[in-house]
Amino acid sequence: MRTSIGVVFKMQNMTEFPGNATSHKRLSVIIKLSVVIPFFCVFLCLIVVMLHIFASHRQFLDSTRYILFANMLINDTLHLLSSVLLFICFMVRLKFALVYCVPLLFFSTATFQNTPLILATMSLERYVAIFYPLQCPAAWRSDRIWIIILSLWLISCISPLILFSIGKSDPALNIISTPVLCRVSLVSSSPIQELFRAAIDFLFFAVVAVVILFTYVRILLETRKLRQDKVSVSKAMHTVLLHGLQLLLCMLAFTNPIIVTLIVLHANWLPEHISFFFFFCFIVIPRFLSPLIYGFRDQSLRACIGKQFLCCSNKLKPSVRGKLQDNLLAS
Template sequence: MMNLTVFSTFNNITYINNQYLQMHQHVQIGFIIIITFCFCFFIYFILVLLVVYFTTPHVRENARYILFAHMLINDTVYLSLGLFLSMGVGLLIYIPVPICYILVTCAAATFRITPYNLAFMALERYVAICFPLRHTMLCTAQRSYVAIAAMWFVGWLPSFADFIVLISSVEIKYFSRNLLCRHQSLLVLPVQNIIQSSILIGSFILVSLVILYTYIKVMLIARKTGSGKSSASKAGRTLILHAVQLFLCLLSLTSSFSEKYQGEYNFLVIMLNFLMLMYLPRLLSPLIYGIRDKVFSKSIKKMYSTIK
């Protein structure tokens, strides 16, 4: 009789565990579907904005829109890599170190480039409001492309330094390993963390000072005009948006702390981090610009009215 009771209890526990595992798998699949849908929406919206950019001649020659289009492309690359890496870690997929290093390095570079892009966009608005007569001379399409090249050069410098430190300090057999592909897994030496943290902190401080300086100068001009609808006031609100974007980029760094959790809900934590700290901040900029900017909003309305 006791054996039957123990056997029945064991069956009940097994059934409950199976039910729990099935529910856990369903939740994982649900999160994957939600994340995939959100990512596809982002890509679709970015493509609409880029179509407007590439099909409107005067937009392609405007420094402000060149920098904006570059930010869209850069954020798309960052989110694509971020989604792939998050899925890989969440689903416990092990990747060879060389491939992982390339993916993580590209993701880190595109992450660093976003604040630099915000700084140049803030400077463009500053020149447009404070030096309107010199704006067309200073903010040309050619100089915008030079600024983009400078962003990529500076953005990749820490990665080059990290690579030199890594190959000069670890054994060659390290690169034959497979691991869960995330940034923390590739920090095998303390100096790597020092290099990454120092440059990241310095970049955020510098960009914050640039945005703060340009905002103060632009708002002084807006106060002189005394009109809430003046171009200076609109530029001031744009700079506030850039400051919010910078803060959200900084906030996304907190994901590294929550991802140290290795419990049974690790996958959900990683997916929530991607959705809240990586996806939503990048969606904010194209969404607001697409609605707020007259050039893009008119072109999008015209595009969809033609389709209908």
């Protein structure tokens, strides 16, 4: 198993003629960058709008559900930012010192492992909201939820710290001055590190899968018992189901080595194209869909987003009119 950025770095050399290989490689790099960068920019704009809404509306900060959602947006932003930066550096073959490479790898690994923990917490929050609406445990109140959030970040950061520390660095490699091509194999290539990473990834995703399945089944059974407020319970059930779908998309990233091997054996695709396909579909797309799925399906948040874009368009119109009037006067 690999972390998300490891999906990209399983590349192999092309076996074409030197001239054709160089031009083909450049075109391939341009196409891949033209696909990834616009998606990331659109995602970043959506995140900025949503975080601005959370910061400017008090009712969202008083709700545990929205606080957890904002935490997920921040985590996904950090993960995509570090992963896309590593992807761009690898595509353009940019080399820099290991002391700058390690923080990017650390954030990519920590935020990738934090994703399932956040999904499990959001599912448990829906479970608590349905089964304990009047007697909410103190830890799940909006003024205490930061304790759970900090615990999730601590757990997800401890794992890569241990992973990177148990490896042996190359004595000939100066971490400050020697330029290297930043990739996961530089800091975690030993068998013990591979075993540790596989065990941690399996443990995280297995526990989260059990939590999501448990909450979904309990809420599903509750919908059959309740005679009132079935709408809110049904919405909670759909939300947990979406958490499970997103977890499935994240787990599919771990199948990359197996699927790449099978496709290479039975098709003519180059391994780097297959790896890019997995990176885009199972790393970029799930994080891009998160604000769309959880943001736009919420009526309160959707209304605020609509007002935000409407205000921006109203602000742009007077400036456009002013420029037209200036051009007419000048003529």
